[in-house]
Amino acid sequence: MTHKVLVLGAGYAGLVAAKRLARQVRGDEVSVTLVTAFPDFVERPRLHQLATGQAIERVPVARYLRKTSVGLVVGSVVGIDLGKRTVTTVPDGESRVMPYDTLVYALGSNIDVAGVPGVATHAWSLVGTDVAAQVCARLRVLARRKGRVAVCGGGLTGIEIAAEVAECFPALQVTLVSGARPGAWLSPKAQAYLTRTFGALGVTVRTGARVQEVHADELALDDGDRVPFDLCLWAGGFRVPALARVSGLAVTSQDRARVDGTLESVSHPGVYVIGDAAAVTGAWGSELAMGCRSGGFTGPTAADVIAARLTGREPRRFRYRYVHECISLGRRHGLIQFLNADQSPKPVVLTGRKAIAYKNATLNGAKTLFRHPGPALVRRRHLTSETGMAHTGRAQA
Ligand SMILES: Cc1cc2nc3c(=O)[nH]c(=O)nc-3n(C[C@H](O)[C@H](O)[C@H](O)COP(=O)(O)OP(=O)(O)OC[C@H]3O[C@@H](n4cnc5c(N)ncnc54)[C@H](O)[C@@H]3O)c2cc1C
Structure with missing residues (x-):
C-alpha cells in the first residue's frame, strides 16, 4: 500500500510542494498527486499585463511535471471530508472522490468581490x-x-x-x-x-x-x-476560498487556515496548508502577507516537513523574512522597496527600468523554482513504516 499525498492547487505554493516532495520519497511507497482547476499555470502577478494587451507566457502545469512521478488531475475541488480523509473533485464534469493519507491545501486566494455592494x-x-x-x-x-x-x-x-x-x-x-x-x-x-x-x-x-x-x-x-x-x-484586497472553513479546518477571521511552525493545520494533523490559504506567523509577529513569495517559501518547507516525517526524521520549522517589495508601474517605471527585518521600509529603493528588470527577474525566478524545486542533493529515503503509519494515525485521531 502506498502512502497517498494529495496536493490541492498548482499555484506558487502547491506546484513546488508537489515536485519537491516527490523528489525526496520513493514512488513505489509514496504517491503524490496534484489536483488543480486549470490545465495552465496562472501567473497572477502578470494578469494586469494580459488585461492591457501584453502577451504573457502560458505554461501547462503538465509541462512542469514532466520527468517527475507527480500525478496530475485537472478539476475543481468541491469538497474535503477531513474525517474520512477524502477530497471530492470534478474533473471532466464528473464527481470523483479521492482518498488521501496526507493532504496539502494550497488553493490560494482571489480578489475579494463580496465585501462591498455592487x-x-x-x-x-x-x-x-x-x-x-x-x-x-x-x-x-x-x-x-x-x-x-x-x-x-x-x-x-x-x-x-x-x-x-x-x-x-x-x-x-x-x-x-x-x-x-x-x-x-x-x-x-x-x-x-x-x-x-x-x-x-x-x-x-x-x-x-x-x-x-x-x-x-x-x-x-x-x-x-x-x-x-x-x-x-x-482591487480591494484578497480573500481565500471558504472551503477550508467549511471543511472544518481551524481558520482565522479571514478564513486563512491556522498552522503551526511546520505548516501543519493546528486542528487536523496530516493536513498542511501553504501559500495565501495559510495564516503563517512571520518572525516579526504578524501574518505573512498574501503574495507569491509566501507560496514560494511555504511550498518547499511543507515538502521537506512531510518528507522528513514520512521517513522518520525531525522536520525543520518554517523560517522566512521579506527582503523587498517589488512593484511594477507599467513597463517603464518600477519600484523596489527594500525592507528591514521587522518589515519596515529601508530608505533604499530601486526605481525605473532597473526596478522593472528586477521584478521580472524575481517573477521568472519563481518559474525557475517550478522547474528545479530542489533539494539540490536528493536521497530518496524509505518510508519508515512506523513514522509513516504514525503520521497517518495522528491524522485519524
Ligand atoms: C493582478 C494581481 C497582481 C499580483 N501581483 C503580485 C505581485 O506583484 N507580487 C506578489 O507577491 N503577489 C502578487 N499577487 C498575488 C499573488 O499572485 C498570489 O498571492 C499568489 O499567486 C498566491 O500563491 P498561491 O500558490 O497561494 O495561490 P495561487 O497562485 O492563487 O494558486 C492557487 C491554485 O489553486 C487552484 N485552485 C483554486 N481553487 C481551486 C479549486 N476549488 N479546485 C481546484 N483548484 C483550485 C488555482 O487554479 C491555482 O492553481 C497578485 C495577484 C493579482 C490578482
Missing part, C-alpha cells in the same frame, strides 16, 4: 486569464472614445493595475480610488517616486474616502462624493 455586478476583477482578456477587449474599445476607468484599491494590486492601464492606454482617464494614500507605508523616497510616476502617467489619485457601493456607472464614496466611470476595476 462589486460583483458592476466591477471587473482580474481573477483569471479569461476575465483579463475580456477586460482588455473593453479597454481597447473605451480608449477610442477617451473613456473613464476607475481602479479601486490603493494596495499593490490597485497601484500596479492603474499604472499599467494608464501607460498602455494613454487616451483613457484613469482614477485610482483609495481610502488611504496608495503606498502610504512605503519610504518617503518611494512615495515621492510613486507620486511622480502617477503624475507622469496621468493617473488621478482620489484618497480620503472609501467606496461604499459600486453602481452601474459610478462609485458612491462614504464622504458622499461620486466618481463616474465607464469601466471599474476592483
Whole structure:
C-alpha cells in the first residue's frame, strides 16, 4: 500500500510542494498527486499585463511535471471530508472522490468581490486569464472614445493595475480610488517616486474616502462624493476560498487556515496548508502577507516537513523574512522597496527600468523554482513504516 499525498492547487505554493516532495520519497511507497482547476499555470502577478494587451507566457502545469512521478488531475475541488480523509473533485464534469493519507491545501486566494455592494455586478476583477482578456477587449474599445476607468484599491494590486492601464492606454482617464494614500507605508523616497510616476502617467489619485457601493456607472464614496466611470476595476484586497472553513479546518477571521511552525493545520494533523490559504506567523509577529513569495517559501518547507516525517526524521520549522517589495508601474517605471527585518521600509529603493528588470527577474525566478524545486542533493529515503503509519494515525485521531 502506498502512502497517498494529495496536493490541492498548482499555484506558487502547491506546484513546488508537489515536485519537491516527490523528489525526496520513493514512488513505489509514496504517491503524490496534484489536483488543480486549470490545465495552465496562472501567473497572477502578470494578469494586469494580459488585461492591457501584453502577451504573457502560458505554461501547462503538465509541462512542469514532466520527468517527475507527480500525478496530475485537472478539476475543481468541491469538497474535503477531513474525517474520512477524502477530497471530492470534478474533473471532466464528473464527481470523483479521492482518498488521501496526507493532504496539502494550497488553493490560494482571489480578489475579494463580496465585501462591498455592487462589486460583483458592476466591477471587473482580474481573477483569471479569461476575465483579463475580456477586460482588455473593453479597454481597447473605451480608449477610442477617451473613456473613464476607475481602479479601486490603493494596495499593490490597485497601484500596479492603474499604472499599467494608464501607460498602455494613454487616451483613457484613469482614477485610482483609495481610502488611504496608495503606498502610504512605503519610504518617503518611494512615495515621492510613486507620486511622480502617477503624475507622469496621468493617473488621478482620489484618497480620503472609501467606496461604499459600486453602481452601474459610478462609485458612491462614504464622504458622499461620486466618481463616474465607464469601466471599474476592483482591487480591494484578497480573500481565500471558504472551503477550508467549511471543511472544518481551524481558520482565522479571514478564513486563512491556522498552522503551526511546520505548516501543519493546528486542528487536523496530516493536513498542511501553504501559500495565501495559510495564516503563517512571520518572525516579526504578524501574518505573512498574501503574495507569491509566501507560496514560494511555504511550498518547499511543507515538502521537506512531510518528507522528513514520512521517513522518520525531525522536520525543520518554517523560517522566512521579506527582503523587498517589488512593484511594477507599467513597463517603464518600477519600484523596489527594500525592507528591514521587522518589515519596515529601508530608505533604499530601486526605481525605473532597473526596478522593472528586477521584478521580472524575481517573477521568472519563481518559474525557475517550478522547474528545479530542489533539494539540490536528493536521497530518496524509505518510508519508515512506523513514522509513516504514525503520521497517518495522528491524522485519524
Ligand atoms: C493582478 C494581481 C497582481 C499580483 N501581483 C503580485 C505581485 O506583484 N507580487 C506578489 O507577491 N503577489 C502578487 N499577487 C498575488 C499573488 O499572485 C498570489 O498571492 C499568489 O499567486 C498566491 O500563491 P498561491 O500558490 O497561494 O495561490 P495561487 O497562485 O492563487 O494558486 C492557487 C491554485 O489553486 C487552484 N485552485 C483554486 N481553487 C481551486 C479549486 N476549488 N479546485 C481546484 N483548484 C483550485 C488555482 O487554479 C491555482 O492553481 C497578485 C495577484 C493579482 C490578482
